[in-house]
Amino acid sequence: MNIDGEELIEQFYSRVEENMDNGMPYRDAIEMSAVTLGGPIPAKVSQAMAKYQEVIHPQSQLSQEENNDALALLSMGVLWDNTYFTPIEPDPSTPLENTLAESIYLIMKYGREEDGLNKALEANASNEGDVDVRAKAIRRVLGKA
Known part of the structure; x- marks a missing residue:
């Protein structure tokens, strides 16, 4: 069975929603869905969780930066693509993961x-990248929380 990235992500968010509908807090629902789905999803969720932990840690350099969301998103991109980039508009070649x-x-x-x-949603709108796709995901999870 060959599942493309878009279908895999849809399955992930469907599982998150289902877990939340069954009473699971959103963080647990995200982590459980990633682990049970497998593929590239657990690694991406783990990267996001690590960056979240870094940005909220009061002694980290990232937490001290004025625009730490943009820097967090950019630094995750650097880790994934092994290149430095400055996104101007949503890049259709950026992997959905x-x-x-x-x-x-x-x-x-x-x-x-x-x-x-x-x-x-406000933080999402003020950062570069695929704002529409991120907003849809944010609404799916936090709209249920």
């Missing part, structure tokens, strides 16, 4: 805050 990790990062960073859905 990277956008998934960017979405998970924003969900984790803003999800626990009051009005987290709107804060995550």
